[in-house]
Amino acid sequence: MGLSDGTALAPDLHVPATGLLFDNDGVLVDSITAVENAWSRWALAYDVLPERALSIVHGRRAADTVALLVPEDVRVEATALVDAYELEDAELVAAMAGVPALLAMLPPGTWAVVTSGTRALATARLTAAGIPVPEVFVAAEDVAVGKPDPAGYLAAARGLGLTPRRRWCWRTARAGSPRGRPPGAACWASARRRWPPTPSSSSGTWPGPAGPATDCCCPRRPCYAVRRGRTSLSPVGTSPSADAPLGVFDSGVGGLTVVRAILDQLPHEAVRYVGDTRNGPYGPLPIADVRRHSLAVMDDLVEAGVKMLVVACNSASAACLRDARERYDVPVVEVVLPAVRRATAATRTGRVGVIGTTATVTSGAYADAFAAAPHITVTSTACPSFVDFVERGVTSGRQLLGLAQSYLEPLLAADVDTVVLGCTHYPLLTGVLSLVLGPEVTLVSSAEETAQDVYRVLTGADLLRPDDAAPPPHAFLATGDPEPFARLGRRFLGPVVDTVLPA
Numbered sequence: 001m002g003l004s005d006g007t008a009l010a011p012d013l014h015v016p017a018t019g020l021l022f023d024n025d026g027v028l029v030d031s032i033t034a035v036e037n038a039w040s041r042w043a044l045a046y047d048v049l050p051e052r053a054l055s056i057v058h059g060r061r062a063a064d065t066v067a068l069l070v071p072e073d074v075r076v077e078a079t080a081l082v083d084a085y086e087l088e089d090a091e092l093v094a095a096m097a098g099v100p101a102l103l104a105m106l107p108p109g110t111w112a113v114v115t116s117g118t119r120a121l122a123t124a125r126l127t128a129a130g131i132p133v134p135e136v137f138v139a140a141e142d143v144a145v146g147k148p149d150p151a152g153y154l155a156a157a158r159g160l161g162l163t164p165r166r167r168w169c170w171r172t173a174r175a176g177s178p179r180g181r182p183p184g185a186a187c188w189a190s191a192r193r194r195w196p197p198t199p200s201s202s203s204g205t206w207p208g209p210a211g212p213a214t215d216c217c218c219p220r221r222p223c224y225a226v227r228r229g230r231t232s233l234s235p236v237g238t239s240p241s242a243d244a245p246l247g248v249f250d251s252g253v254g255g256l257t258v259v260r261a262i263l264d265q266l267p268h269e270a271v272r273y274v275g276d277t278r279n280g281p282y283g284p285l286p287i288a289d290v291r292r293h294s295l296a297v298m299d300d301l302v303e304a305g306v307k308m309l310v311v312a313c314n315s316a317s318a319a320c321l322r323d324a325r326e327r328y329d330v331p332v333v334e335v336v337l338p339a340v341r342r343a344t345a346a347t348r349t350g351r352v353g354v355i356g357t358t359a360t361v362t363s364g365a366y367a368d369a370f371a372a373a374p375h376i377t378v379t380s381t382a383c384p385s386f387v388d389f390v391e392r393g394v395t396s397g398r399q400l401l402g403l404a405q406s407y408l409e410p411l412l413a414a415d416v417d418t419v420v421l422g423c424t425h426y427p428l429l430t431g432v433l434s435l436v437l438g439p440e441v442t443l444v445s446s447a448e449e450t451a452q453d454v455y456r457v458l459t460g461a462d463l464l465r466p467d468d469a470a471p472p473p474h475a476f477l478a479t480g481d482p483e484p485f486a487r488l489g490r491r492f493l494g495p496v497v498d499t500v501l502p503a
Contacts, residue, residue, distance in 0.1 A: 019160040020106065021153055024115035024122050026058075028099050029129045034092040036288050038085035046070050046078055051287035052364045055319060059326070061116045061146040062086070083118060090124035095131055103131065112136035112156040116146055136160055240307035240330060242463045245270035245475070246454065247306030247330075249297045251280025252391050253485060254425030255312030256492035258335065261451035262310070263496070266458070268465045270472035272306055274503050275489075277480030281387040282315040283357025283423070290319040290359050295327065297479075300503070302328050307463050310454060311335065314422045314446075315357050318365035331457045338449030339420045340369040344376060346442045347418040353411035354380040356422025357387060366422060379414040383407040383423075390425040393488055396432060404429070404436045411437065418442045428492075477503035 025031045039057050040050040048069050057065045063079045070078050103111070112134050115122045119139035126133050136159035143151040248259055252275050259271055276282075279293040294316040298309055309324065309332045311317045317334035324332045343352050354366045361382040370378045386407075389400055411419060419441055421427060427445045434443065458464045465472065474496060478485040482500040489497035 018110065019157070019162045020111040021156050021160075022111060022113050024113050024117060024125065026096075028096060028103075028113070028131055029093045029125050030096050031093045031125055032288070034086065034089040034125070037092065038082060038089045041085050042078070042082040043069075045081065046074070049362050049364065051359070051362045054287055055291075055363055055365075056322070058323060059116060059147060061140040062118070063140070064146055083121065086117075086121050087124055090121065090128050093125040093128045095129040100130060109135050110160070112138065112160055114138045114147075114152040114156045116140055240305070240463065242307070242465050243270075243469065244305050244307035245272040245473075246308050246310055247272050247274075247298070247301035247304070248310040248312050249274040249276065249294075249301065249316070250313040250424055251276050251282040251293075251315065252387070252425070253488045253492060254387070254390065254423060254428075255310075256489055256497075257424050257427045257445065257447045258310060258312035258450050260493055261447040262454055263493075265451045265455055266464070268467055268469060268472055269458075270465065270474060272301065272304060272475045273477065274301060275476075275478045275480075275485050276503075277478045277485055279479065281357070281391065281425075282313060282319075283359050283382075283384055283387055285315075285359060287319045287359055287363055290315050291323065294320050295323060297503075298324055298328065302330060306330065308333065308454065308457065310450065312424050312450070314365075314424065315359040315363075318360050318363035331461060333450060333453045333457060335424060335446040335450050336365050336369055336422075338453055339422070339444055339446035340366065340373075342446070342449045343418050343420045343444045344370070344373045346444060347376065349415075349417045350375050351377050351379070351414060351416045351418075353414065353416035353419040354378060354422050355383045355386075355407065355411070355419060355426065356380070358382045358384050360422050366420065377414075379411055379416060380422075381407060381410045383426075386429060387423060387425045390428050391488065393491065395428050400429075400432055401435070404432050408433070408436050416441065418444060420444045421446070476500045479503045 022028055025035070035057060036054060039053045042048075043050040043053040046069070053065070053069060056068060062082050063075070066075050066079045066082065113122065113126075113136075115138070117125070117140055119137065119141060122137070122139055123133055136156055138152045138156045138159070140146065142155065143149070145151055246262065246269055248255055248262070248271055250256075250258075255273065255275070259273055262269065262271065274297050276293055276297050279285075279289075282290045282293065285293075294311070294313070298311075301309060308330055309328060311321065311324065311332065311334040314335055317336045321332070321334050321336070352370070354361070356366070360366070361380050366380060367378060370376050383404075385403060389395065389403075394400060417440065419433070419437060421430075421433075421443060424445075424447065426433070427447060430443055430445075434441075437443075476486075476489060476497050476499070478500055479502075482502055486497060486500040489500065
């Protein structure tokens with residue numbers, strides 16, 4: 001037996017469980033295209049930015065997402081419309097690789113689906129993907145509260161005749177644990193959403209629990225993560241080594257401003273940095289593309305064994321921060337909230353400006369973050385071409401000055417006294433920005449605040465690299481041509497950027 005991608009399955013593969021609970025979207029079926037099409041159409045109908053809707057829709061019931069985006073008096077009709085759109089697009093769904101082969105191995109009545117979608121939608125998507133609808137099926141309308149509340153999982157477990165101690169749950173992210181799974185239940189976690197994982201022995205038998213994992217999301221039974229390229233299962237939640245590097249990434253060289261701040265505050269830490277120059281800059285891209293590229297880079301960093309992820313890119317933070325924190329078992333630090341905290345503390349008048357890429361500004365990430373400070377009035381403007389100048393190494397000149405004067409006119413008109421540099425490339429432009437905005441305007445870069453967050457998280461998790469350790473080894477990688485990355489990288493970090501390797 002084999003998977004659709006040619007991966008062989010052991011004929012005597014055994015799962016040490018009497019029942020399995022599956023999520024639907026992203027686990028059994030690939031519904032990304034359908035979701036993006038339906039929610040984009042819906043967003044335009046209700047004057048909502050499609051990027052905003054797509055940044056929060058995953059893992060939520062449709063009614064819960066609608067409630068975050070439109071006034072209460074239109075929520076019922078708005079939910080009905082998006083339900084109709086999603087049903088229309090169900091034919092765009094396909095089975096995840098290997099799922100039909102895996103389900104064919106399971107006896108009837110031993111597996112269930114727990115989904116945030118409606119019963120009609122989930123049934124349509126399973127049918128379109130050629131996947132049988134299981135006997136036990138818990139959908140959005142079957143529970144009062146959606147995921148990660150455990151009600152749906154518990155109902156499915158009861159439907160299979162299982163108690164939590166006898167229950168295993170397939171998952172592709174941390175969502176639902178521990179809240180989505182009561183103490184005593186265990187789960188298999190697939191970091192790369194590939195079915196089924198490679199057996200850990202030549203017999204094809206997956207090992208049962210061998211004792212509680214450190215800091216596991218279940219205090220009685222450990223979780224096991226199946227990660228790409230590994231031939232064994234490792235406990236989810238096992239604390240990473242303090243000697244492991246910090247994983248930092250950006251769509252280009254801009255994230256090196258964050259690395260510089262981290263190394264200033266934590267000189268003994270090792271850094272593994274990836275610049276996604278093949279796909280970047282992220283700013284002009286649709287939010288769905290930013291999300292896809294970002295998660296791919298973070299997947300690779302986690303596979304490389306980093307102890308923390310630092311999303312040193314505002315566009316990526318806006319596109320997939322929630323996904324990243326659910327998807328990975330290492331801490332994730334980003335750049336949006338640190339900058340908002342600093343700007344809130346710095347402003348004297350309550351008038352704050354935000355400049356960023358098109359993806360960052362249209363996502364509403366900063367507007368959402370500042371919502372916790374109602375006394376702040378935010379004026380945002382996209383400055384898409386700034387990144388291109390920095391990536392070319394141009395940080396001054398008449399052309400750049402004229403562009404800055406045009407971009408920053410809305411902030412000058414709003415009389416802001418504090419401006420958030422909502423892109424990690426922009427600290428390289430503080431000279432021209434200060435010239436246009438004037439010396440009385442405070443420029444806030446997230447780099448220093450983000451580095452402080454890294455310090456706090458590492459300290460709290462007891463993951464600081466010892467002061468007496470050997471000099472930290474750094475690694476710098478680029479998904480595109482390493483040479484221009486190395487040349488520009490030395491402007492940010494000097495000789496620390498010695499060699500840049502292809503990612």
